[in-house]
Amino acid sequence: MTDIIIVGAGPAGLTAAIYAQRAGRKAVVFEASVYGGQIVNTPEIENYPAIKKISGYEFAQTLYEQAKDLGAEIKMERVVGIKDGGSVKTVVTDKGEYECRAVILATGAKNRPLGLENEKALIGKGVSYCATCDGMFFRGKTVAVAGGGNTAVEDAFFLSNYCEKVYLIHRRDEFRAHEREVEKLRAKENVEFVLNKNVTALREDGGRLCAVEVTDKNTNEKQELSVAGLFVAIGQSPDNTAFENVASLADGGYIKAGEDCLTGTDGIFTAGDCRTKAVRQLTTAASDGAAAALAASGYIDSMDI
Amino acid sequence: MAAVVVTSANFEAEVLKADKPVIVDFWASWCGPCKMLSPVIEDIADTEDSVKVASVNVDDEMGLASQYGISSIPTLLVFKGGQLVNQSVGVIGRDEILALAK
Numbered sequence: 001m002t003d004i005i006i007v008g009a010g011p012a013g014l015t016a017a018i019y020a021q022r023a024g025r026k027a028v029v030f031e032a033s034v035y036g037g038q039i040v041n042t043p044e045i046e047n048y049p050a051i052k053k054i055s056g057y058e059f060a061q062t063l064y065e066q067a068k069d070l071g072a073e074i075k076m077e078r079v080v081g082i083k084d085g086g087s088v089k090t091v092v093t094d095k096g097e098y099e100c101r102a103v104i105l106a107t108g109a110k111n112r113p114l115g116l117e118n119e120k121a122l123i124g125k126g127v128s129y130c131a132t133c134d135g136m137f138f139r140g141k142t143v144a145v146a147g148g149g150n151t152a153v154e155d156a157f158f159l160s161n162y163c164e165k166v167y168l169i170h171r172r173d174e175f176r177a178h179e180r181e182v183e184k185l186r187a188k189e190n191v192e193f194v195l196n197k198n199v200t201a202l203r204e205d206g207g208r209l210c211a212v213e214v215t216d217k218n219t220n221e222k223q224e225l226s227v228a229g230l231f232v233a234i235g236q237s238p239d240n241t242a243f244e245n246v247a248s249l250a251d252g253g254y255i256k257a258g259e260d261c262l263t264g265t266d267g268i269f270t271a272g273d274c275r276t277k278a279v280r281q282l283t284t285a286a287s288d289g290a291a292a293a294l295a296a297s298g299y300i301d302s303m304d305i
Numbered sequence: 306m307a308a309v310v311v312t313s314a315n316f317e318a319e320v321l322k323a324d325k326p327v328i329v330d331f332w333a334s335w336c337g338p339c340k341m342l343s344p345v346i347e348d349i350a351d352t353e354d355s356v357k358v359a360s361v362n363v364d365d366e367m368g369l370a371s372q373y374g375i376s377s378i379p380t381l382l383v384f385k386g387g388q389l390v391n392q393s394v395g396v397i398g399r400d401e402i403l404a405l406a407k
Contacts, residue, residue: 034345040340041337076398123394124380125374126376128376130377137370
């Protein structure tokens with residue numbers, strides 16, 4: 001039987017695998033798509049201690065190899081549920097069932113969609129969640145960014161270097177993004193701030209996005225902006241509904257847990273962006289991975305006595 | 306067999322006139338998610354005889370990318386008998402990729 005099964009091979013999950021293996025536990029990590037998590041979308045990481053600059057891709061690749069070299073097994077299977085049999089947990093995937101002694105949920109978070117009717121159909125046809133991946137396809141065109149956090153402001157800045165015009169649509173008139181970044185963006189002549197407005201409809205022409213409808217939060221006045229692209233950067237949302245039987249979820253779907261990474265269910269731990277926390281960064285994901293793995297290892301020790 | 310590198314010059318011969326379903330991966334070297342997907346694509350190319358796998362570097366082949374309306378990468382297009390039959394945007398797993406070509 002596996003000692004610790006980790007659900008999710010992002011930075012938190014793979015760090016947990018490293019700590020588990022180094023604590024002498026056999027760790028198996030399950031990943032539904034590809035390892036690395038959200039960090040692979042980041043072109044340059046410049047805030048991870050002792051690494052001055054690294055691409056998200058290279059970071060993910062190195063972390064994966066480090067975990068594998070220590071003996072962790074990474075399986076490409078989607079976990080669909082967990083059966084809690086007390087001292088033995090059964091992890092159910094789309095391919096089979098696996099018994100283990102402890103589970104670490106490190107399911108991460110995904111880009112939050114606007115939730116508009118035709119949004120999904122327009123992904124890749126004007127709607128994007130990754131400005132650094134897709135910006136070049138909109139060279140010389142007019143685009144919009146939706147959001148008010150660091151990602152939205154950084155995306156708008158990045159796009160302003162390629163695009164004819166960039167609208168930054170934000171539902172408030174204040175930004176969560178760092179003031180310094182907002183000021184940098186204000187200095188850009190081809191960026192227009194569209195504030196106190198929500199994106200309320202996506203217009204299409206021939207199956208591609210051609211305009212967005214924005215609605216003023218205060219006056220309800222509607223306005224249409226002709227754009228070839230819309231970059232959605234309104235934050236992340238988790239998906240932990242498959243684990244409600246073993247972990248209680250807070251509003252928004254995050255797993256309720258503190259810095260100790262305990263879920264309240266014996267033998268079930270959580271790490272990274274999928275849990276309730278104030279700061280969701282690469283460093284805090286790694287930190288959680290360590291805390292959860294050592295807690296899981298300690299739990300197995302306590303069961304052996 | 307490794308994925309075939311496709312350009313506008315050989316697209317017709319390698320993709321449209323292929324004798325089995327073709328999965329075409331549009332990617333770029335500066336796109337992190339594309340680079341995560343590449344090993345999965347290469348693995349399918351090496352192990353699955355029922356499909357052919359091709360890759361298009363959008364930096365070199367902007368014409369092909371715009372011809373197929375690509376505005377997000379990675380994008381996978383699936384062709385059967387010269388017809389575009391399926392597509393998917395973003396990183397997906399091996400099984401989901403193969404399901405596109407079923």
